[in-house]
Amino acid sequence: MFHVHVDKSQLDQKLSTVNINRGLYALTNQAHMDMDKYVPKRQGHLRQDSFAQKNRITYVAPYAKAQFRGVVGRGYPVRNYTTPGTTKRWDLKAKGLHIDDWRNAFIKGGGL
Secondary structure (H helix, E strand, O other), rough: OOOOOOOOOOHHHOOOHHHHHHHHHHHHHHHHHHHHHOOOOOOOOOOOOOOEEOOOEEEOOOOOOOOOOOEOOEEEEEOOOOOOOOOOOOOHHOOOOHHHHOOOOOHHOOOO
16 A cells, blocks of 8 residues: 655645735736736826726726727727827737736746
8 A cells, every 4th residue: 555645735825815816916017017008098098097906907088998999989990099009909919928927927926
């Protein structure tokens, strides 16, 4: 007969709810900062009227949803983003370019 004992106490400590939440907080803030340069900026209000809280990034300007989706009113597409490099679905553009930074922020922030 053969028995194996696995001591996973350190693993449980590393993967605690507190550490995971700290990692998510760091990831959310890093993503918010990285997305900023891809958010349309005519006068800057859309970028300024945003915040990261509870693992969410929120844009509060009344036109934020239309800019994010790229559709205005009854389905009219946004045709011109005036600031070079900005686009609809700025989250996906930032993710494609910064996913490694977000992963590292989570790991470092959570002490993992």
